[in-house]
Amino acid sequence: MLSMKNISKVYQTEKVQTHALRDFNLEVKEGEFIAVTGPSGSGKTTFLNIAGMLEPFSSGEFMLDDVNVGTLSDNERADLRNQKIGFIFQGFNLIPDLNLYENIEVPLRYRGIKAAERKLRIEECLEKVGLASRAKHLPQQLSGGQQQRVAIARALAGKPRFLLADEPTGNLDSLMARQVMELLENINTEGSTIIMVTHDQELARRAPRNIQVVDGQLADFTLYQNKSSDSVSARVEQSIAEV
DSSP states (O other): OOEEEEEEEEESSOOEEEEEEEEEEEOOOOHHHHHHHHOSSSSSSHHHHTTTSSSOHHHEEEEETTTTTTGGOOHHHHHHHHEEEEEEEOOOOOOOSSSSHHHHHHHHHHHTOOOOHHHHHHHHHHHHHOGGTTTTOOGGGGGGGHHHHHHHHHHHHOOOOOOEESSTTTTTTHHHHHHHHHHHHHHTTTTEEEEEOOOOOOHHSSSSSSEEETTHHHHHHHTTTOOOOOHHHHHHHHHHOOO
């Protein structure tokens, strides 16, 4: 479903060359819920941006639903992203002057979805996140956790194959963070594939699969949890300690 093989990402300035990802390999199956952790600067966000086709990679192969992303034009990548991927950001990214209904409606309008279908999707998604009665409220009238639920509803309204969540609980207190995590778990149970970057180890452990990005490369806990390699174990333990 999602396959990255030997993905590298190099940021180049006049004097400095920075390797954000080095020979990064990952396979994601339909319906998985993956938590991605790692030290600051390890490449987590770069990986998520590439997975969401928000930025290009320098080398390697990226396949999404049997489409070779590296061969697409900018417009073709935008179309594929629009069709397949929903984003949940740490900062919510809601438009303050629009009510909840309108915030969810904006991306659906850009997709050319007709009014009746938009209404059906918005009401369904607000109901799913427990905010159906708040449709006419403005974002500032809600708590942080409620605003994040609106952001999740907005992502779901596009009916994406993938949900990419970048620190979705980073701006929330522990209670609200757990509530948002429970919502994501329910959404995953219904069939959505979720990749979540987080610094919260407690929440990460709740995901069925945990992976760690270390120095731009992947340490897959699912793969390594039964391995006895001292070098792998030491690397993972050191990385956890740095988070």
